[in-house]
Amino acid sequence: MTPPPPTLAIVGATGAVGTVVRDVLPVRRHVWGDVRLAAGAEDVGSVCRVAGEDLTIEALTPEFFDGVDIAVVDIPPEISAEWAGVAVERGAVVIDNSPTFRRDPQVPLVVPEINPESVSERPRGIIANPGATVMTMIDVLAVLHAQWELTELVVTSFQAASGLGRAGMARLHDEMAVVGGQRDLGMSPGDVRRVIEHELGPSLFGGPLALNVLPFAGSHVGDGWSSEESKIRQETRKILGMPDLRVSATCVRVPVVSTHSVSVHATFAKPIQVDKARQALVEAPAVVVMDDPENGDYPTPVDIVGADPRFVGRMRQAIDFPRTLDLFVCGDNLRKGAALNMLQTAELVAATL
Amino acid sequence: MTPPPPTLAIVGATGAVGTVVRDVLPVRRHVWGDVRLAAGAEDVGSVCRVAGEDLTIEALTPEFFDGVDIAVVDIPPEISAEWAGVAVERGAVVIDNSPTFRRDPQVPLVVPEINPESVSERPRGIIANPGATVMTMIDVLAVLHAQWELTELVVTSFQAASGLGRAGMARLHDEMAVVGGQRDLGMSPGDVRRVIEHELGPSLFGGPLALNVLPFAGSHVGDGWSSEESKIRQETRKILGMPDLRVSATCVRVPVVSTHSVSVHATFAKPIQVDKARQALVEAPAVVVMDDPENGDYPTPVDIVGADPRFVGRMRQAIDFPRTLDLFVCGDNLRKGAALNMLQTAELVAATL
Numbered sequence: 001m002t003p004p005p006p007t008l009a010i011v012g013a014t015g016a017v018g019t020v021v022r023d024v025l026p027v028r029r030h031v032w033g034d035v036r037l038a039a040g041a042e043d044v045g046s047v048c049r050v051a052g053e054d055l056t057i058e059a060l061t062p063e064f065f066d067g068v069d070i071a072v073v074d075i076p077p078e079i080s081a082e083w084a085g086v087a088v089e090r091g092a093v094v095i096d097n098s099p100t101f102r103r104d105p106q107v108p109l110v111v112p113e114i115n116p117e118s119v120s121e122r123p124r125g126i127i128a129n130p131g132a133t134v135m136t137m138i139d140v141l142a143v144l145h146a147q148w149e150l151t152e153l154v155v156t157s158f159q160a161a162s163g164l165g166r167a168g169m170a171r172l173h174d175e176m177a178v179v180g181g182q183r184d185l186g187m188s189p190g191d192v193r194r195v196i197e198h199e200l201g202p203s204l205f206g207g208p209l210a211l212n213v214l215p216f217a218g219s220h221v222g223d224g225w226s227s228e229e230s231k232i233r234q235e236t237r238k239i240l241g242m243p244d245l246r247v248s249a250t251c252v253r254v255p256v257v258s259t260h261s262v263s264v265h266a267t268f269a270k271p272i273q274v275d276k277a278r279q280a281l282v283e284a285p286a287v288v289v290m291d292d293p294e295n296g297d298y299p300t301p302v303d304i305v306g307a308d309p310r311f312v313g314r315m316r317q318a319i320d321f322p323r324t325l326d327l328f329v330c331g332d333n334l335r336k337g338a339a340l341n342m343l344q345t346a347e348l349v350a351a352t353l
Numbered sequence: 354m355t356p357p358p359p360t361l362a363i364v365g366a367t368g369a370v371g372t373v374v375r376d377v378l379p380v381r382r383h384v385w386g387d388v389r390l391a392a393g394a395e396d397v398g399s400v401c402r403v404a405g406e407d408l409t410i411e412a413l414t415p416e417f418f419d420g421v422d423i424a425v426v427d428i429p430p431e432i433s434a435e436w437a438g439v440a441v442e443r444g445a446v447v448i449d450n451s452p453t454f455r456r457d458p459q460v461p462l463v464v465p466e467i468n469p470e471s472v473s474e475r476p477r478g479i480i481a482n483p484g485a486t487v488m489t490m491i492d493v494l495a496v497l498h499a500q501w502e503l504t505e506l507v508v509t510s511f512q513a514a515s516g517l518g519r520a521g522m523a524r525l526h527d528e529m530a531v532v533g534g535q536r537d538l539g540m541s542p543g544d545v546r547r548v549i550e551h552e553l554g555p556s557l558f559g560g561p562l563a564l565n566v567l568p569f570a571g572s573h574v575g576d577g578w579s580s581e582e583s584k585i586r587q588e589t590r591k592i593l594g595m596p597d598l599r600v601s602a603t604c605v606r607v608p609v610v611s612t613h614s615v616s617v618h619a620t621f622a623k624p625i626q627v628d629k630a631r632q633a634l635v636e637a638p639a640v641v642v643m644d645d646p647e648n649g650d651y652p653t654p655v656d657i658v659g660a661d662p663r664f665v666g667r668m669r670q671a672i673d674f675p676r677t678l679d680l681f682v683c684g685d686n687l688r689k690g691a692a693l694n695m696l697q698t699a700e701l702v703a704a705t706l
Contacts, residue, residue: 154618158511158605158607176533177533177536178533179529180529180534181526181533187610188659189657189659190655190656191655208655211655212609213511215616216646220646223669224627225669226646248618248674248677248679250509250616250679252511252616255564257539258539258540261566261568263509263603263616274576293569299568300560300568302539302544302546302564302565303543303546304542305541307542314568314577315577319600320600321505324601328605
């Protein structure tokens with residue numbers, strides 16, 4: 001007898017990532033039996049249409065998880081740390097998008113295209129979803145690493161407002177509305193900051209984002225490093241299974257609504273040629289090559305937001321670094337960077353139940 | 354008998370850089386005798402107040418240069434290639450801000466804080482002013498190089514709209530006016546591009562800049578490299594007098610009105626400590642250290658636009674690269690990045706006349 005299809009829970013169903021989980025679900029709906037939604041108190045009782053079905057948002061209680069086989073969770077880290085254990089006790093496998101469990105050696109960090117086998121090694125019943133900035137580049141790196149052996153990575157990120165969820169996107173739109181049309185702004189020290197903070201108060205980004213770039217994302221983790229930079233180093237090493245990979249990252253927030261970009265300087269053990277690297281990426285299922293800069297073809301956030309693959313361009317042999325490739329990659333941080341990867345991982349788990 | 358003070362010409366006096374030359378001149382006016390202005394046909398005959406004096410814009414003719422001792426020139430490269438020779442024939446020393454002469458071994462590329470002595474070696478009568486992106490970081494690099502010996506440089510730029518002059522700034526403001534307040538934009542592929550190009554037509558940036566980043570700046574120079582990236586490598590080597598310095602750059606345009614930023618991963622021959630590097634930069638006259646990220650202190654374009662120094666922050670020891678420092682630097686690309694450096698260089702030349 002075929003077992004009944006598993007029950008999926010979406011926890012944080014009304015957040016920026018939860019909303020995309022609901023958007024991405026319809027074409028993947030056949031995997032699942034019941035789908036249940038939970039969110040914060042302000043949304044409990046409201047009805048969402050998901051894949052043609054009206055679902056009522058439930059409160060996050062221990063009982064919510066009864067009968068749930070797999071829960072995809074995107075809620076603030078401090079809540080997620082508490083509720084993951086509750087969900088596991090009630091019998092659910094948790095796929096968590098917070099940084100809380102990503103470094104735990106007993107928690108796999110899964111990208112289905114790279115380390116699908118690791119979903120089975122989940123002694124705590126928890127699987128972590130990687131950070132969205134790492135997700136932007138990791139598929140490209142894995143494809144190149146398989147053939148040329150990655151040894152060093154120097155990256156600079158261009159991270160979108162949606163990395164801070166709905167509040168981040170709303171704040172950027174608020175700032176754009178304030179400065180848009182003020183043609184005298186941007187030539188005097190602090191004028192953009194004064195106008196924005198006067199209208200809107202201080203920013204969750206740590207400074208004005210419209211007409212600016214902010215060279216700090218996340219929290220301070222010591223020795224001058226940000227949590228976003230630290231995550232890039234640790235999560236890249238863990239996903240690729242290379243605990244000694246040399247990584248240095250600078251993370252910068254930019255005034256883009258959604259979709260992260262990363263400038264990558266990647267060095268390999270074996271001599272790498274641009275043409276062969278391009279061919280390997282053309283053949284990779286989750287990567288699209290957009291690389292004809294002479295004719296204006298390179299990935300940009302506004303062109304690829306809302307799409308599933310990672311888009312790579314600007315592939316160049318670093319002239320003075322014989323085994324190094326420079327490239328630029330864009331990826332939707334809410335979609336494959338979060339929601340889609342969680343659902344793909346959930347499907348891998350469902351196949352093991 | 355003291356010689357009469359030299360005559361200064363500002364060629365391209367109404368452009369983005371020329372305007373800043375006029376803004377910066379008043380406190381440096383005492384060096385000069387007459388000041389003459391030239392610009393394109395549409396501005397000839399109009400009157401500009403410079404340092405309390407009403408000056409009439411003249412046409413660019415060979416006779417314009419008669420009696421001019423030093424001309425600071427910021428006009429399109431194809432015109433500048435022609436007029437530099439004319440000005441020299443008429444007896445002027447030319448300080449040119451186009452890329453045209455920067456690679457010529459008979460033309461010095463001058464940053465007064467770094468290689469002031471090179472102004473005297475000008476067999477062609479021409480001195481080149483470095484590109485603004487190189488200028489953003491070169492003072493910081495020179496200070497660190499003097500003590501620790503730079504060996505490798507991996508950089509990613511965040512270049513402002515004003516790198517494309519008044520037209521660039523106007524276009525960004527036009528785009529901001531179009532998208533500002535449209536809160537539904539930025540979540541669907543191409544929506545920002547469609548709205549902007551529908552209202553404004555194609556962009557001089559090669560794509561929409563508002564709510565976006567564009568990973569290509571300048572023209573294509575072969576093997577996938579942009580002219581902006583090529584300039585960073587060549588000009589850094591020439592200014593520092595290090596023809597074999599290993600440099601790799603990725604240049605990205607960002608929706609900032611004015612002020613470039615650069616993410617720098619710099620490797621040295623000698624072991625470098627953050628504290629000592631910070632102290633060396635604190636003591637450097639043209640550099641301001643803003644580096645306490647735990648308390649929100651780091652440079653951003655909107656906070657430092659309009660200021661003379663380069664502002665450096667996010668200084669970190671690269672964990673996996675023992676002789677490497679990561680840092681982030683911002684500098685006003687029109688001011689020290691162009692106009693101020695040209696006037697400082699002109700003053701050095703004036704002292705040699």
